[in-house]
Amino acid sequence: MFNHLKLFSLLIVFPTLALAYTPIDELPLGSRAAIKIEALKSQSNLEQSNNQNQLFPPASTLKLVTALAAKLELGDEFNFETKLEKSGDDVIVRFSGDPTLTTQDLKQLLSELHKTGTTKINGDIWLDNSAFTGYDRAVGWPWDILGVCYSAPASAISLDGNCVQASIYTQDNGKTRVYVPEHQPIYVTTTANSVSDIEQESTQCDLELLSSPDNHYQLQGCLQHRTQPLPLKFAVQDPALYTQRIIHTLLSQLNITLTGTIKLGSPTTSGVVVATHHSENLPQLLKTMLTKSDNLIADNLTKTLGAKFFIQPGSFANGVKAIKQILFSHTGIDIEHMPMADGSGLSRNNRFSSQNMAAVLRYIWRHDQQLGLIALMPTAGTDGTLKYRRSMRNNPVKGKLIAKSGSVYGSYNMAGFGLDNSGQPSTLFVQFVADYHPVKVKSDDQPTTAPITRFETLFYKDIVDFSQAIPSK
DSSP, X not given: OBOOHHHHHHHHHOTTOOOOOOGGGGSOTXXXXXXXXXXXXXXXXXXXXXXXXXXXXXXXXXXXXXXXXXXXXXXXXXXXXXXXXXXXTEEEEEOOOOTTOOHHHHHHHHHHHHHTTOOEESSOEEEEOXXXXXXXXXXXXXXXXXXXXXGOOOOSSOOGGGEEEEXXXXXXXXXXXXXXXXXXXXXXXXXXXXXXXXXXXHHTOOEEEEEETTTEEEEEEEEEOOSSOEEEEEEOSOHHHHHHHHHHHHHHHTTOEESSOEEESOOSSOOEEEEEEEOOOHHHHHHHHHHHTOHHHHHHHHHHHHHHHHTSOBOHHHHHHHHHHHHHHHHOOOOXXXXXXXXXXXXXXXXXXXXXXXXXXXXXXXXXXXHOOXXXXXXXXXXXXXXXXXXXXXXXXXXXXXXXXXXXXXXXXXXXXXXXXXXXXXXXXXXXXXXXXXOOOOOSXXXXXXXXXXXXXXXXXXXXXXXXXSOOO
């Protein structure tokens, strides 16, 4: 299954380098895997499976593709703008899909309005959501995770990451209660029972979340008794409604009276700009997106790419089409036949080949001086989503890989670079694992290491060994 021919030539040059152990056998029966380790300067395949063109769910490794397209098309000076305008008696808030806009930012905009002497709005407040069109969630997003923050809707009107916080407490009477901060305009109820671990195991009863379009959340099922509250994060189901309610609160705090109503859309006449809020520039947005694997930033950038490239309201459809055309025109990498539904990798409909992911990595490395993307990616065992990954938090792997992780149901992926002894990338690697469904074994003995962790531990050690055996010059 594996091609080691080029590796043997490398072994002649580096006789101390042992033949890499291929860890695929650690994965459960039925799993699929495509792996690749390639020397950057010589382009020698140090280890490679023979299915490089087979399609896998890329999960969040797709964010590398989105980041590259954004860098190439939008440039480092790009930022999201949220404008507050006056048009006659009306006030307009023009949203651009800024995934980092906060309630405090919105309050600052309204404060600027107050500073102009406006204490009463005789007309309406319009929330302009025309920057994007189409679905707020991509085709293929799993229905059962739509209530949690990492699948928050990718909307033009975005506030507080389209995410709200709460907590649930277990009680001695077998019931639970929920706490929601007073300033968050959502409604949460619970019918969940507080149970022991034995009761939970015997009844197979888990905590479940139901959400409705009016930002009402209901918890049901069971929660094991806890001495501390369980933190919760809910995806805002209707960001426009959430923002409307927040604005009502802010107007009250600023002593601004509204005689009309808060409406969605935009009046036919343009307004005079009173204040503008700018997000951080693209490099910092991408740093957060890649390090924290922020889906909302990725998908709102995807829609923005569609809007800029096609000069029309952005959507998932024109966004992914733009990404494909941007990559081909700038890099020559043809991913037209790769099924893509979003830019975050959250959709289970996304498919990518390890060969194309390797091509993206190689382009990023070759043009790192202009792009600066490698510095924005997390480092193994050090920061972001890789800080606590079991297969990366110890030597010799810790600090020796820079990569983007990705996981959806049954898939565990990684794509990035191995570092040489001077800390510079010397190899690229791709790990696509799909159909990973290990048999759950309950044991009272010491906890066992998961197959994916055993696989990754061996694979990443191979990458480090190869990367550090390659001379720096």
